[in-house]
Amino acid sequence: MKQAYKKFSPFQVDPEKVWADYNLNDSDFAPATDTEKESMVEVRKSVSYWRDAARRFKKNTVSMVALVIFILCLLFAFLGPSLIPYNYENQYRNAQKLGPFEYSKEETLVKSIEKEADCFYATSLRPGSTMSLDPGDYYFEYKGNTYCFNFDQKFSESVILLKGGELSTVREVHIQNGEIKRSTPLEYTSEVKEGAKHLKVAKSVFPHIAGTDSQGRDILARTMYGARVSIIIGIVAALIVLVIGSIYGAISGLCGGVVDFVLMRIVELIYSVPEVLIVLLLQVVLKDPLQIWFDSSNSWLANGLSTLGAGIVSIFITFAVLYWVTMARIVRGQVLMLKKQEYVTAATALGASNGRIIRRHLLPNCVGQLVITTCLQIPSAIFLESFLSFLGLGVSAPMASLGSLCSDALGTITIFPYRLLFPGTILTIIVLSLNLVGDGLRDALDPRLKK
Numbered sequence: 001m002k003q004a005y006k007k008f009s010p011f012q013v014d015p016e017k018v019w020a021d022y023n024l025n026d027s028d029f030a031p032a033t034d035t036e037k038e039s040m041v042e043v044r045k046s047v048s049y050w051r052d053a054a055r056r057f058k059k060n061t062v063s064m065v066a067l068v069i070f071i072l073c074l075l076f077a078f079l080g081p082s083l084i085p086y087n088y089e090n091q092y093r094n095a096q097k098l099g100p101f102e103y104s105k106e107e108t109l110v111k112s113i114e115k116e117a118d119c120f121y122a123t124s125l126r127p128g129s130t131m132s133l134d135p136g137d138y139y140f141e142y143k144g145n146t147y148c149f150n151f152d153q154k155f156s157e158s159v160i161l162l163k164g165g166e167l168s169t170v171r172e173v174h175i176q177n178g179e180i181k182r183s184t185p186l187e188y189t190s191e192v193k194e195g196a197k198h199l200k201v202a203k204s205v206f207p208h209i210a211g212t213d214s215q216g217r218d219i220l221a222r223t224m225y226g227a228r229v230s231i232i233i234g235i236v237a238a239l240i241v242l243v244i245g246s247i248y249g250a251i252s253g254l255c256g257g258v259v260d261f262v263l264m265r266i267v268e269l270i271y272s273v274p275e276v277l278i279v280l281l282l283q284v285v286l287k288d289p290l291q292i293w294f295d296s297s298n299s300w301l302a303n304g305l306s307t308l309g310a311g312i313v314s315i316f317i318t319f320a321v322l323y324w325v326t327m328a329r330i331v332r333g334q335v336l337m338l339k340k341q342e343y344v345t346a347a348t349a350l351g352a353s354n355g356r357i358i359r360r361h362l363l364p365n366c367v368g369q370l371v372i373t374t375c376l377q378i379p380s381a382i383f384l385e386s387f388l389s390f391l392g393l394g395v396s397a398p399m400a401s402l403g404s405l406c407s408d409a410l411g412t413i414t415i416f417p418y419r420l421l422f423p424g425t426i427l428t429i430i431v432l433s434l435n436l437v438g439d440g441l442r443d444a445l446d447p448r449l450k451k
Helices: 002-008 015-021 034-038 049-058 061-078 105-116 219-255 257-272 275-296 300-306 310-322 325-338 342-349 354-365 367-390 402-410 418-445
Strands: 119-122 136-142 145-151 159-163 166-176 179-185
Touching: 049 061, 049 418, 061 219, 061 418, 105 119, 105 159, 219 257, 219 310, 219 325, 219 354, 219 367, 219 402, 219 418, 257 325, 275 300, 275 310, 275 367, 310 367, 325 354, 325 367, 342 354, 354 367, 367 402, 367 418, 402 418
Parallel strands: none
Antiparallel strands: 119 159, 136 145, 159 166, 166 179
């Protein structure tokens, strides 16, 4: 060790004197033992970029509250429909124009019967326009037991009751002193006959929490499904913008020269076109040809997109044509700064292709800006979809979105204001929470705002 010190010492002093002054010997340069390593005190643990960003995001109280609210909106939209017995398209003819937590006459009558039975099925509460069961075999399941029965004539304006493991029917519902009158035993078997139709029984009459519309559809169920549709459209549209804009901007910024000039002039041309006018024209022009393609084609792509509907697909096409330009300009600006870095020069010198440089070096280092812009694009996409659906150019009936629900409620706003209140409030909460989350991510991911 002393010889090495003598050989490589840069000081203009006598190595022998330095070695003696500091009482150094070869044992002082021996590797540290495990015990000595454990005794070392770590002043500050190293933190990665994403961990540091998460720490700063958690300190933003407003954004954290907005994130919790948005998660609750996601649960409302995707988990909520499984907690209520109503569907967005089911029409209950005996429950039209009900207010919040209001029961119709038929529901009130059946509600008084529910206390006397374990479960029931009421024909007056069936969805659709037919308030009866056709002759034939039917069955339902309750607590692991199967009850199969037969009607030899039309069964209408009546209730099937299960009480104590025995079935009975109430042809005409009358309540006297809290007891069911005019009930008739119903014969049943535990084996399901071939071709028997399944009935979904209930233990109680579930209230219409947000009321019903003029067609007897539950507003809360339609608001849940509408929020689901709007959120899905917003996320998918933002991903489309992310893919197209990031690739376009990265190519423009890396290539430079004539390529950059031509690509940016195209972006400026799209910016100069009246946005709302083009959106409306695209929706009108694309909707009918898409529907014709769905009806005439048997390809897997047409069959898959037909389930979404021509309105939703045309919204996606609109975003793919118009709304990627902002993302492209942001990515181009980042790439123009990053391509002068040493690691890009080294990759170029080693013969890496432009595609590899974009995938492995440029876009990963733009991820902060990509995340911020994508998160802020989602509420913009939701708002645009709601705007188009409000004008009747979005989703097709009977599917609902928050915009179409607001449009349907506008005609009766003075009589039934709650029909506009529920979808409008959910739309406002979703857009506002996403904007606040996006602002928090921008503050957390931007190193210039690091505190």
